[in-house]
Amino acid sequence: MASIELQVTGMKCGGCESTVTKTVTALAGVTAVKASHKENRVEVEYDPAQIDPEAIRKAIAGQGFTVA
Ligand SMILES: [Cu+2]
Structure with a gap:
């Protein structure tokens, strides 16, 4: 198992977090x-055999947030 810490801007409240x-x-x-x-x-904790961190970044960005 691997983990990454992403800097994400644009989240303003608990609703954005969820x-x-x-x-x-x-x-x-x-x-x-x-x-x-x-x-x-x-x-994020993830299994590197199943998902690339780039896909995680893209999924967050796809919701309108900015991933550093
Ligand atoms: Cu919000």
Whole structure:
């Protein structure tokens, strides 16, 4: 299992956090997601055999947030 910490801007509240969490959790290979709008941070645990971190970034960006 691997983990990444992404800097994500554009999350303004708990609703944004849950949008990101739901979106990323739905990806095959993701096992845990922790999003914080206060810290502009999303931590993701994933199985590198099943998903590329780039796909995680794209999924978050696809919801209108900016991934550094
Ligand atoms: Cu929000």
